[in-house]
Amino acid sequence: MLRQLARTALTLAVLASAVACSNNDDGSDGYTLRIGATSPTGTPAGSLGWGDKEGILAEQLKGAGVDKIEYSFFQSGSDVASALFAGAIDVAAIGDNPALRARSRDPKVVLLALDSVNGDAWLVGAKGGPTTIQGLVGKSVTAPQGTIRDRAAKQLIDAAGLTGKIEVRDVPTPESIAGLSSGQIDATVVTGASAIELQHKGFPIIDSLSRHGLGSTGTNIALSPFTDEHPEFADSWRQAVTAVNKNINENFDDYVAWVAETDGTQLEFVKESTKVDEFNTEPFPAQGVDQLEAAYEFLNADGSLENQYSVREWAGAQS
Structure with missing residues (x-):
């Protein structure tokens, strides 16, 4: 609040x-x-x-x-x-x-x-967590509601045929990245250089819009x-x-x-x-x-x- x-x-x-x-x-x-x-x-x-x-x-x-x-x-x-x-x-x-x-x-x-x-968006997972979107079934993905990242999360879940099987939670990006690091968040959607920086730090890139011809x-x-x-x-x-x-x-x-x-x-x-x-x-x-x-x-x-x-x-x- x-x-x-x-x-x-x-x-x-x-x-x-x-x-x-x-x-x-x-x-x-x-x-x-x-x-x-x-x-x-x-x-x-x-x-x-x-x-x-x-x-x-x-x-x-x-x-x-x-x-x-x-x-x-x-x-x-x-x-x-x-x-x-x-x-x-x-x-x-x-x-x-x-x-x-x-x-x-x-x-x-x-x-x-x-x-x-x-424009691309990347689905980034927690270290030691799932490395495929199928591995997120029963878990959740975070993204700020109403943003491109929110839509990207839902599009990627839909593209995998997993609508309704992975929850998308409304969490701001800074808190999501912090949650990834602490293991409290399973995956989040990130855009721009932040996604690549996370990848270089060892966080797995699970999926992206560009892999599906989306943007x-x-x-x-x-x-x-x-x-x-x-x-x-x-x-x-x-x-x-x-x-x-x-x-x-x-x-x-x-x-x-x-x-x-x-x-x-x-x-x-x-x-x-x-x-x-x-x-x-x-x-x-x-x-x-x-x-x-x-x-x-x-x-x-x-x-x-x-x-x-x-x-x-x-x-x-x-x-």
């Missing part, structure tokens, strides 16, 4: 700060773009962070009237989506799970672009009142996202070195967990839309969506 209250207080504080920032008026003709995202470091991370560091986002968005970019960071994609609905931010850069849920809640949610595709996407969403007010923004945002990813493709070694330094992890872990083909150079690549639709279908079958809609129309109408 204390953790939940603290998280709520932090989210409200960030919301208040973001709303306050939005009321600044420096008298210029342009406007301040407020972007919300998750970040373990409290700074722009991933491709968004690279685009900010290299000045690509600012340069590409000038034509749409953006003369300043401000960031707000949250603990989860669901919190970012809540900030979008609250009017505290203009763009939410989040995973596909919260974006799909947000669209099912309100048809005014606009899919601006996919900023990444082929996740990074999504950028806004609300239609904002895009209607700024009609040039959506196209400029798509150009910005693809320009950032093209730059990452061309400077991949520099990018992964920056990620390792920013996240405080070893370069080899970042290199092993990050692939060039994650950074799409068109806003709605066919493979990414397929992955987004597969995520939608899984969430819909799971009863996680409030209303049904067509993912392809949602993406196609914007392309």
Whole structure:
């Protein structure tokens, strides 16, 4: 309960700060773009962070009237989506799970672009525990509820034909990793360099999305009142996202070195967990839309969506 209250207080504080920032008026003709995202470091991370560091986002968005970019960071994609609905931010850069849920809640949610595709997630077991997913029958897997990691856990269990035979428990990732180390947790789902670091420490990789041809996407969403007010923004945002990813493709070694330094992890872990083909150079690549639709279908079958809609129309109408 204390953790939940603290998280709520932090989210409200960030919301208040973001709303306050939005009321600044420096008298210029342009406007301040407020972007919300998750970040373990409290700074722009991933491709968004690279685009900010290299000045690509600012340069590409000038034509749409953006003369300043401000960031707000949250603990989860669901919190970012809540900030979008609250009017505290203009763009939410989040995973596909919260974006799909947000669209099912309100048809005014606009899919601006996919900023990444082929995202992987790894099912990591405890030392001395099961090394196959079949060995987890009667046991449990942990993942934060409503996240890509939660969906990945359920997808991997489903792919093994073991739905209903392995419990998925709602446990935050830091506590899950601590539980793995102490032997109190059987397995958890981890993304990024953390999974590879655990593997190097002797924790077995039981399964992963990529082994089954599955993957996740990074999504950028806004609300239609904002895009209607700024009609040039959506196209400029798509150009910005693809320009950032093209730059990452061309400077991949520099990018992964920056990620390792920013996240405080070893370069080899970042290199092993990050692939060039994650950074799409068109806003709605066919493979990414397929992955987004597969995520939608899984969430819909799971009863996680409030209303049904067509993912392809949602993406196609914007392309």
